[in-house]
Amino acid sequence: MNLEYFDTNGNVTDSPCTSSSTNESERFECPKICIICNLPATGYHYDVASCTGCKTFFRRTITDGRRFACNKKADCFEEWRNEIEGKVKRICQSCRFDRCVEAGMNPRAVQAEIKNDEGRELIREVIARQKHKQEQMVIEKIYKNVGTMESKVTLIINTLDYIERLVQPIWENGVPFGYIDVRTLNDLINSQPVFEIERIPNLVKLPPRFKCDDDRRKNHATRTKYLHGSILASIELAKCLEFIDQLDPDSKIALLKHVTLISSNLMNAYFSVNIMKADRLLLPDGSPVSCSKPPQNAEEVDYYKNHSQNIHMAVATLLRTQLDHVEYLLLKAIFICNPAIRGLSSHGQIIIERERQKYSQSLFNYCMVQRGVVNGPSRFCDLIGISTSLESMQKYQKDQHVFLKALRFAKHHAHHEHKHRHRGPRWLFDEILED
Template sequence: MEETEELCLVCNDASSGYHYGVPSCNGCKTFFRRTIMKKQLFVCQHEKNCPVDRSIRCACRYCRFEKCIQVGMDRSALQASRDRIGYTKRTRRPKVKEVSFSSSSSMSPQSYIVESPGYAQKAFETYWSYVASREKASNELRLSDYSPKRSLKEALCSKSLLNDPIFLSNHTAVSPRHTYTELRFIKQSDYHYWHERDWFVLTEYAKTFKVFTDLCYEDKAELVRHAAITIPALNQVYNSPDHGPDTVVFPDGTYYDRTHEPTRPAGLNRKKYQVLDLVLKPFRDIKINFNEFAAFKAITFLNPDADVSLTAKLAINEERVAVTKQLYDFMVRNDGVEKAIRRFSRLILIGTSMSKMACESKEAVWIADFFENIGYTSFAKELFFGEHNSESEL
């Protein structure tokens, strides 16, 4: 009978043996040793409950070290003579070839492809640590009460707040408005509120991609405009607590389901049903995890079908292909080839369905605006229709 592989108690990767009293992998063993020997102190940027597993164990060093202690790693087991930091023997380092990460930005780390499997694994872990950090910061900004009043151009041409650690530490506390004790059915004002918040976060999210910041303003606006339906839908679905197969719940307790809303235009009612059928249901069936969602969201955003210049299309597509390859590699590492192919294929097909949904929803937005069924804000009009709210232009 085949022996069951022992796992690291910290991150659930394959254990390389007992280190400091518990089964652990080489990565967590080394991290624990260095933290103790260097007397390092870490700060959690979130709520001290960050996930620690083999895919994102580098995302928060505070929570990783706390988990090392919780599972029983014994600091007294370190031996100063054996566990000093640095090389105990000079070895020839492997040749390193520098490359760029997909989804690169000022927030993104440098990556390497090397001949050593250990270095390749480190690059892989660092990439997914970045993916997870960006998505966590996006959701925290969404839950905060920070909401600046600005034009689309001001939003897209300023630096990303998600790349500003000082801003994030001061402005990402969960707003009391974004908590609830009981659910209530959504109103039109709630739709307005959450769409505005998701569009605000979308502009900050977009600027974390270097390929985006390199575009001219017209291409930036068109790419964000193209994502203005799909990215909010993804945020709403993935971050919704499970209150049934046909219910999307917002952070303030408002929700929508299959209940017909006669005061809303037919096209927007149809969009609601499509979100439930084409996004919520398959997401729950596939059971995508946090990193898979973060990568899929990036793939959805980086859509070369947007009405951008040819140069922009090529750059966006190149970045999109790179992220897609990273996602497939991640799923293979976690699920094995056979299961990964099934899950990856189903996930990518969701993107195809969402593209069709976005086209139909934009038509509904235009019709609703024409008949004045919906009172769009000036920012929404600028985002969807390119209108500027400036009295001097009248």
């Protein structure tokens, strides 16, 4: 076995400092310890704090293209480091050279001319080894950052899931039959969140003429009850997001008027598809959303067919994309954080854009973890594309609301019944759809 012998002062050969690219600020003070052998260092040699002996050994090995083998299974370096200080120390040349390479000594910085092909081949091998090590360090750093990001994403998901569970009873129950929640959107925004129907303040009992005394009225009352519940749940959920309180009152109103129906439609579709395992839109009690009366002619058949396609648009989209619970939570938060809405202040847009980026990054990271590098980005794009269907569905609902309201006005105006009519249980719904 070839051995290098050197005392605690190292062998003094060649110039005291040969290096190429170490940061100049780090050279104002000479390093104290050689990171190769732990003996006193004489400077930075080939980009590494080292002694003159290790510098010379590295240069000589590279220029000659020498090859070594360790007879102690490459562990004699550790054995040497554990010897008593002050004694002559021995380390095999193979382990010493490996240590030089691992420490980062740069073979390109060797100034002496390479003597043979073996030397040039050795340089290529050393460069390849060091490149592989650098890549491994980068990968480890990435995984560390991913771990940190995963912790942040997990916290965001857990928070959204907690809020979802808080508002779910409102969606499931709706306002009790025979009562109406007369609070306006402004009332809701300026009040504390309410997660239980029985805690809603000032519920108003409906007048006798709204009594559900036939199937048609019962069906209408049921739809209205759950429609109000889903709208209310969406508003209360948005109020629980931490950025909402940073917005001015006008921006809050503008934001919630636009995003509440989208959030409500997504919630209704998700629970129909994922919780109740249906292929159509269902109310929380499991009953289907159907027309209030059967069509009477071909024109009405076409109308109701088109109407059915539009109100089931979100369900069809979720059936196609197979949305899971985490994707649903993050998507809903992203759709709520829409900085492009008309009526937002400049400051509000900045706040909402920041939150949207946070939730979007969380969804992207989740897709990458679940689907991998190849399929993750495309999955993310597919999910964000759901917004197109939800925006179209919302537009249809608002157009229908205006159309039907005009018909009702014309009908009651013709019968002179338009004065002092009770608005019925559509107070909040009207306000949201008349944006």
